[in-house]
Amino acid sequence: MRLLVTRPEPDALVLKARLEALGHEATVAPMLTVSFENVEAVDLSEVQALIATSRNGLRALKAQRAHRIAAQLPIYVVGHATAREAKVMGFSEIIVGGGTVASLLPEIVATADPQSDVLMHLAGDEVAGQIGAELELHGFRVMQPVVYRMVPTAAFTPDVEEQIETGEVDGVLLFSPRTASIYADLILSHGLEKASKRLNHYCLSRAVAQRLAPLAPVRIELAATPDLDAMLDLLF
Numbered sequence: 001m002r003l004l005v006t007r008p009e010p011d012a013l014v015l016k017a018r019l020e021a022l023g024h025e026a027t028v029a030p031m032l033t034v035s036f037e038n039v040e041a042v043d044l045s046e047v048q049a050l051i052a053t054s055r056n057g058l059r060a061l062k063a064q065r066a067h068r069i070a071a072q073l074p075i076y077v078v079g080h081a082t083a084r085e086a087k088v089m090g091f092s093e094i095i096v097g098g099g100t101v102a103s104l105l106p107e108i109v110a111t112a113d114p115q116s117d118v119l120m121h122l123a124g125d126e127v128a129g130q131i132g133a134e135l136e137l138h139g140f141r142v143m144q145p146v147v148y149r150m151v152p153t154a155a156f157t158p159d160v161e162e163q164i165e166t167g168e169v170d171g172v173l174l175f176s177p178r179t180a181s182i183y184a185d186l187i188l189s190h191g192l193e194k195a196s197k198r199l200n201h202y203c204l205s206r207a208v209a210q211r212l213a214p215l216a217p218v219r220i221e222l223a224a225t226p227d228l229d230a231m232l233d234l235l236f
Contacts, residue, residue: 003235012030031153036059037149050119055082074094079096105134123147124147161190174204180212
């Protein structure tokens with residue numbers, strides 16, 4: 001089976017290699033590009049713990065002066081992939097959520113101190129969920145500096161467009177609502193609505209699948225849990 005990998009780099013190439021090891025073919029077509037330019041500086045002087053809802057938040061931290069002391073702080077991460085990134089960066093106190101922002105919130109509320117220093121969410125230009133507002137309802141003070149930006153892809157490459165149009169692609173892997181929205185917009189702008197009906201759309205969650213509404217009806221399969229292993233299980 002040939003699959004379209006829509007994740008940003010460098011994760012797209014890692015996933016491509018894993019898919020090929022499983023016997024599939026993969027075409028890399030990132031819907032977003034990560035940018036660490038024109039972002040906010042991080043000051044950790046009054047921070048009790050960090051929050052990372054994306055590996056890109058941690059990658060952005062590497063470019064900041066504050067990264068030298070960051071690993072001394074506890075860090076709350078959305079799932080196991082982000083936890084592995086944090087461990088590589090030297091963090092020792094890592095509290096892991098269940099793969100979604102909603103599952104991470106109870107962990108933070110149960111173990112952080114609202115009377116202590118602020119929590120810092122290493123945020124992108126589009127924040128996943130209302131984590132800051134939710135934590136403030138529990139009495140926490142939250143900072144959300146924008147430490148990375150996600151730049152949407154303007155068009156499919158000619159090679160990707162041809163593979164979709166000719167039916168060479170069998171399925172599309174979609175990991176975020178924003179990625180799914182960009183994908184749907186590109187399908188429409190390239191006039192590939194009919195071709196998209198032949199594809200299986202493997203979605204990390206119902207929220208991701210809902211962003212494919214402009215293309216309805218299309219074939220959608222939902223991961224049992226919001227993680228990569230569950231996505232790969234859909235391919236068997």
